[in-house]
Amino acid sequence: MEIMDxxxxxxxxxxxxxxxxxxxxxxxxxxxxxxxxxxxxVVLGIxxxxxxxxxxxxxxxxxxxxxxxxxxxxxxxxxxxxxxxxVRMRGWTRGAVLTWQVLQVIVAICIFQxxxxxxxxxxxxxxxxxLGIGLLMSPSVVAATRREV
Numbered sequence: 001m002e003i004m005d006x007x008x009x010x011x012x013x014x015x016x017x018x019x020x021x022x023x024x025x026x027x028x029x030x031x032x033x034x035x036x037x038x039x040x041x042v043v044l045g046i047x048x049x050x051x052x053x054x055x056x057x058x059x060x061x062x063x064x065x066x067x068x069x070x071x072x073x074x075x076x077x078x079x080x081x082x083x084x085x086x087v088r089m090r091g092w093t094r095g096a097v098l099t100w101q102v103l104q105v106i107v108a109i110c111i112f113q114x115x116x117x118x119x120x121x122x123x124x125x126x127x128x129x130x131l132g133i134g135l136l137m138s139p140s141v142v143a144a145t146r147r148e149v
Contacts, residue, residue, distance in 0.1 A: 035132055036083040036097060039104075044076035052055070091145050097136050104129040126136035 050069045059065040082096045105127055111122030135141060 004015055015131075025089070026144050028135050028138045029089070029141045029144050032097070032132065032135040033083060033086045035128070035135065036079060036086055036100075037133075039100070039128070040076055040079040040083055043072060043079055047076055048075040086145075088143050092147055094136060094142065097132065101129045101132040101136070104132075 047069060048070060050065070054062075054065050054069065078096075078099055082093055082100065085093045086097070107116070108122040108126035108129065110116050111125065112119055
């Protein structure tokens with residue numbers, strides 16, 4: 001019997017082994033995840049609104065309208081997938097979130113130049129994007145997403 005107890009300690013299955021404490025998600029990572037899910041819902045909502053507009057009004061070009069709807073819905077699904085992988089704390093999500101935030105900054109700049117919507121509509125887009133970049137670059141988020149699970 002004692003031989004088995006000695007072997008159990010050698011293999012690390014005995015009573016001397018200490019379990020690793022559970023990993024807690026940083027608050028900033030939780031906030032970033034909520035922000036990304038909210039962005040995904042907004043983009044998917046815009047896609048739904050575009051579908052409704054297509055059924056209510058005749059576009060100048062159906063091909064362009066359908067292509068825009070497909071692109072917006074694909075972007076919404078992509079951002080939703082990023083959110084899911086943020087929950088799983090995958091390292092590659094940092095690059096994807098940064099790319100999405102930079103694209104939103106570009107949209108905000110287009111709004112400020114009057115190419116889209118009213119100029120004041122660009123501020124929420126810009127603020128959300130800068131908030132996302134700030135949360136993404138925080139040391140606790142970088143450390144948590146660097147961790148291999």
